[in-house]
Amino acid sequence: MIVRIMGEGQVKLDDSHFIELNKLDDELLEEMESGDQEGFRRTLGALLDAVRRLGTPLPDDALEPSELILPADDASLEEVREMLADDGLIPG
Template sequence: MIIRIMGEGQYEVPGSLFDELNSIDNRIVELVGKGNEADYRTELLKLINVVKSNGKQLDDTSIVESNIIVPPEDLSLEEATEIFTGSGLLED
């Protein structure tokens, strides 16, 4: 699975992490829906860190389609309401 973190590049992440990433994504959707900015930021950073720590960063010269695009960690709560809705970034 190829995941792009906006502004930071692409990572090849094992498919076995899907459930963990999906769980974090679902929490982010819930927190954004409640307007809980502090916890939203914590979970978004957690999502990014799981991708970075478990994924292999691809060379910037590689052109590979991303399966998932994760917004940058400085994404505002207002902007997040447009992205983290319904099933979020990852679909079951």
Template sequence: MIVRIMGEGQWRLADDKVDALNAVDGDLEKAVSSGDEAAYQTAFAALLDFVRSGEKVPDDELHDSDAILPPSDSSLAEMRELISGDGLIAG
């Protein structure tokens, strides 16, 4: 799976990490739904860290992204506009 973080690049995550990625994304969706700023900050940082733990795709390689995450400085209000009941990661 290839995940892009806007403004940072792409990371490749192994297929066996997808369930864990969806769990972290679910935590983010819950925090956004509740409007809890502290929980949002924690959950979004955890999601970004999880993605960054994958293999960084070199900048000179371009692949279709399976998921695109907003920049790390996105606010709770901005995230509320982006996130659906399924979180940011489809699946």
């Protein structure tokens, strides 16, 4: 799957990593619902770090369609809330 981190670029991520990423996504959703700004910031950073660590960066000039778009590190809770689907940032 091709994942775009807004403001950074794209990475190719094997589907087998989505179990780990979904756990972080669920945690992020809970923190957003409770208004836990500190937890939200920490978990968003952990989610993006995991994508960077587990994924393979695509060249800057690659124009692959992104199947998943994640917010930038500095995205606000409100900005991320607008991006959410019913089951979080990551489907599944």
